[in-house]
Amino acid sequence: MKVLLVASEGAPFAKTGGLADVIGALPKALKKNGVDVRVIMPYYKSIKDQNIAYYKGYNYVRMGSSPEYAGIFHAIRDDIDYYFVDSDKYFSRERLYGYGDDGERFAFFDFAVLEALRVVDFFPDVIHCNDWQTGLIPYILKKNYYSYNVYNRIRTVYSIHNIQYQGIFPMDMMSILYMPYSNSIEFDGCINFMKTAIMESDIITTVSPTYKNEVLTDFYGYNMNNVLGLRYFDFHGILNGIDTDRYNPETDKYIFKKYSIATFVSGKKGNKKALLEEFGLDTKEDCPLFGMVTRLVDQKGIDLLMPIMDDIIVNSNAKFILMGSGNQNYEDYFRSLEARYPERFKSYIGYSDRVAQKIYAGADLFLMPSRFEPCGLGQLIAMRYGTLPLVRETGGLKDTVIPYNHFNGAGTGFSFTNYDAGALKEVMYLAIDTYNNHKDDWKKLIKQAMEMDFSWNASALVYMDLYRKLSQ
Numbered sequence: 001m002k003v004l005l006v007a008s009e010g011a012p013f014a015k016t017g018g019l020a021d022v023i024g025a026l027p028k029a030l031k032k033n034g035v036d037v038r039v040i041m042p043y044y045k046s047i048k049d050q051n052i053a054y055y056k057g058y059n060y061v062r063m064g065s066s067p068e069y070a071g072i073f074h075a076i077r078d079d080i081d082y083y084f085v086d087s088d089k090y091f092s093r094e095r096l097y098g099y100g101d102d103g104e105r106f107a108f109f110d111f112a113v114l115e116a117l118r119v120v121d122f123f124p125d126v127i128h129c130n131d132w133q134t135g136l137i138p139y140i141l142k143k144n145y146y147s148y149n150v151y152n153r154i155r156t157v158y159s160i161h162n163i164q165y166q167g168i169f170p171m172d173m174m175s176i177l178y179m180p181y182s183n184s185i186e187f188d189g190c191i192n193f194m195k196t197a198i199m200e201s202d203i204i205t206t207v208s209p210t211y212k213n214e215v216l217t218d219f220y221g222y223n224m225n226n227v228l229g230l231r232y233f234d235f236h237g238i239l240n241g242i243d244t245d246r247y248n249p250e251t252d253k254y255i256f257k258k259y260s261i262a263t264f265v266s267g268k269k270g271n272k273k274a275l276l277e278e279f280g281l282d283t284k285e286d287c288p289l290f291g292m293v294t295r296l297v298d299q300k301g302i303d304l305l306m307p308i309m310d311d312i313i314v315n316s317n318a319k320f321i322l323m324g325s326g327n328q329n330y331e332d333y334f335r336s337l338e339a340r341y342p343e344r345f346k347s348y349i350g351y352s353d354r355v356a357q358k359i360y361a362g363a364d365l366f367l368m369p370s371r372f373e374p375c376g377l378g379q380l381i382a383m384r385y386g387t388l389p390l391v392r393e394t395g396g397l398k399d400t401v402i403p404y405n406h407f408n409g410a411g412t413g414f415s416f417t418n419y420d421a422g423a424l425k426e427v428m429y430l431a432i433d434t435y436n437n438h439k440d441d442w443k444k445l446i447k448q449a450m451e452m453d454f455s456w457n458a459s460a461l462v463y464m465d466l467y468r469k470l471s472q
Contacts, residue, residue, distance in 0.1 A: 001467055002036045002124040006113055008106065008133035009096060010039055013047045013082070016096055017295075018240070018377050019131055019161050022207075025243035026463070027080045029456035033464060038122060040113055042091045043073055043084035053084055057119040061111040063104070064176035070112035072119045083120060085112045103169035103191065107177055110136040114145055123150045125471035128157045128463075129201070132167030135193030136179075138200040143179050155470035157463075158201035160194070162374050163215045163222050164299070167193030188223070198227050202470050205236045205463075207375035208396035212237025220372055238463065239399055240375040241456035247360075247381050254357035255385075261450045264386045265443065268361070275362030279321055279346040287317040288435040290428075291363025291387065293356045293378055296326030296334075301369030301392060301419075306333055308425040313344050316432050321363065323348040323355055360385045365414075365431055369424050373397045379413070383449035389413040390431055392424075400454065404434065409441045412449040 009015055011024030023039060030037040043053070053073035060067035071086030085091070090105040099105065114137065117123050129137050138156040145151035169191045174181060184199035185191055198204055206212050212235060214220035216228055228235055245251075249267065250260050256274035259267020276283045294300045312318060322334055322345075334347040348355055360366070366382035368391045375396030379389035383401075391397040393415050404411035414431045416423040435442055 001464070001471060002122070003030065003126045003128055003467055004122065004124040005037060005039045005128045005130070006134045006137060007039070007041050007130040010041050012077070014041070014044050014096060018375070021243065021377055022161070022240055023130065025241065025456050026460065028078055028243070029241070029460035030464065031080060033460055035464060038081040038083065040083040040085065040116060042109055043071070043086040044096060045092045045094065047084060048092070053082070056083070059112070059115040059119055061108055061115060062178040063108055068108060070108070070115060072116050074120070083116060085109055085116060103167065103173050104176065106133040106167065106193070107136055107173070110134060110140060111178070113137060114140060124154060126155050126157055126467045128159065129197060130159045131161050132165055132193040135167055135197035139184060139196045140179055142200060156201045157203045157205060157466060157470070158197040160204065160206040160215070163194070163220070163224055166195070166222065166224065194224065195227055198224065198231060203234055203236065203466055204228070204231055205238050207238065207240045208399045209237035209239065210398045211374045211395035214372065214395060236466065238459050239396060240377065241459050242377055242380045242384065242454050244384065244455045247384050249361055249385050252357055252361065254354045255361040256358065261447065264446055264450060268386055268446070271358070271362040272364070275321065275358050276319070278358070281319055281346060282343060285317065287319055288364045288432050289362070290318055290320045290365045290367055291359040292320070292322040292324065292367040293359055294324040296324045296330035298327070299371050301371055302330045304369050304419070304421045304424045307421045309337055311425065312428055313341050316429065317436070318432050320345045321359055323351065323359060325350050360387055363387045364435060365390050368392070368397060370394060370397060371419055376400070380454040383412055383452055384454065386446040386450045388431070388445055388449060390427060391415050392419065393417045404445060406434070406438070406441070409444045411445055412452060413445070
């Protein structure tokens with residue numbers, strides 16, 4: 001079976017979010033199961049500057065009245081073939097996204113992907129597209145390429161990683177796109193890349209079973225719920241995994257002290273002490289340490305934390321270390337919180353893999369009070385390191401975190417249901433009390449969390465089953 005994964009980013013080459021982690025890990029799991037899997041993504045300036053790929057060939061993509069050069073470069077990483085679409089005009093920029101011509105940039109990319117198949121002489125059974133940036137591919141394939149024998153056997157899968165971001169652009173962009181118009185493209189008077197993919201892909205997936213059910217509702221669907229309803233029987237929720245080789249406390253080069261499920265008591269203690277020292281917090285008192293690694297945006301539930309943080313800090317012994325960036329108001333709030341409580345709260349405004357791994361290993365609890373969370377990787381990584389997630393029951397958080405049962409000690413973390421600051425405060429106090437007064441339960445929860453298998457193995461088999469059904 002031959003599969004081409006298409007995405008706008010992928011670890012370790014280019015990353016802004018969880019999509020990159022998926023593209024970095026899923027191909028390896030598929031490869032282990034005998035799939036001839038390859039990946040294609042844009043040749044961003046940040047990748048080109050690494051000088052890791054070699055020239056394979058080129059083709060031209062018609063954009064408006066002029067053909068645009070689309071070079072193809074090739075690299076092998078972890079025994080996976082990666083192809084990169086080169087265009088100085090569209091991809092030699094400092095950032096991956098956030099430009100006024102993003103619609104044109106990724107329309108070019110979608111056309112170039114299909115042309116690239118000729119250049120590299122690889123015609124897959126399935127093209128697996130990811131997020132809005134690849135949304136035109138299923139449509140272009142059917143409308144422009146199915147008349148060619150080498151293309152008309154290809155089937156498509158489209159994965160929604162976050163339905164909030166749909167690729168919505170003015171209809172006048174059609175004037176530069178070499179493809180016919182149909183109703184599949186248009187939504188509310190605009191070109192909608194995601195709607196196009198939902199209507200034209202053979203199979204649609206999203207990244208957890210609960211999120212699949214949520215996006216079919218008005219509240220979570222961002223106006224795509226009715227469109228998805230039209231494809232209900234072709235729509236699947238498949239839980240993401242994590243790269244358990246990369247996220248491994250036994251081998252992690254960034255953490256202070258390596259440990260395993262057999263040595264987590266001393267390992268967690270050593271990492272916590274070193275993390276507190278690095279952030280200038282006192283290490284003498286045994287108190288619960290909350291960690292948070294997040295984008296500081298509305299989705300992540302920051303507005304729930306803001307009304308209760310003073311109460312938690314004043315009325316408990318908990319300490320906090322937060323790393324993230326995003327909304328200026330949120331950044332300013334956490335800076336002011338640190339200024340008021342310098343011995344209890346520390347913030348790192350920005351992002352660092354090194355610091356993130358130390359927080360995963362050194363914290364006792366990992367906060368994710370999200371408004372919505374398609375899958376979430378933070379809680380999976382935290383459990384891998386024996387840090388108990390405290391989450392709202394939404395999307396993949398609900399699917400992966402088993403709430404603590406104080407009657408029998410079952411569970412892998414803590415959770416609350418309603419999107420409400422009072423509910424969050426209540427479960428935070430429960431977690432603090434469990435840490436302080438129920439040490440045997442706490443150790444049991446850590447062990448149970450570390451025993452969970454969130455590798456890509458099981459999910460890869462589900463994807464393979466879908467691929468096989470399409471290619472039969």
